[in-house]
Amino acid sequence: MSTQQDVMVNKLNSGGMLRGSSQAERRGTRRCRITQLMRVRPSDPEKDHFEDLRGSVSVSRSGVYFHSSETGYELGMRLFVTMPYSKDPTALNREYLAEVVRKDALSNGLTGVGIKMLMEMGMQHSFSPRV
Numbered sequence: 001m002s003t004q005q006d007v008m009v010n011k012l013n014s015g016g017m018l019r020g021s022s023q024a025e026r027r028g029t030r031r032c033r034i035t036q037l038m039r040v041r042p043s044d045p046e047k048d049h050f051e052d053l054r055g056s057v058s059v060s061r062s063g064v065y066f067h068s069s070e071t072g073y074e075l076g077m078r079l080f081v082t083m084p085y086s087k088d089p090t091a092l093n094r095e096y097l098a099e100v101v102r103k104d105a106l107s108n109g110l111t112g113v114g115i116k117m118l119m120e121m122g123m124q125h126s127f128s129p130r131v
Contacts, residue, residue, distance in 0.1 A: 031060040038064070038083040040115075043097060048072055053085065062117055063101070067110040073100050079115060095121040 036059060040052040052070045059065075064083070077100045082093045102114030 031058040031063075031065075033057065034059045036064075036083060037085045038066070038081055039085040039093075040066075040068075040070075040082075041080050042072070043078040043080050047077070056083075057112075063115055064098075064117070065102070065112065065114045067106060068113050069110055071111070073103055073111060073113050075100055075103055078118075080121070081115065081117070097121055 035055040035057070037053065037055055040054060042049060050070055050072050052068055054066045054068055056064050056066045064081070079098045079100065081096045081098045083096065085093055097118045098115040099118055100113060101116045102112070104112035104114075106112050
């Protein structure tokens, strides 16, 4: 009877790729298929401004993949990502600096965008306390 480790070793070829796949897995952390509302906008003031409110398709500790109709995404582009995002004035939104590392043309006309989280910018409050 073979163990789970034996099965995995047999599935891998000498290049470290699964049989039938065209490239090795590059993710450093596992991903979860979670739909989380986020707000995405360019961090570079020289780029055309857009604000994209989207739900994630999959999330890991270091990145997010989502589908978008926005055409302004470019590989290497830096973004401000607020995740999770809520318009509720009492919500504590976290903002991150991220970089576009993947861009896929999808059959439904949308673009699949993969971003890598680079650093947390801090908490974003949408209310201003009275002093």
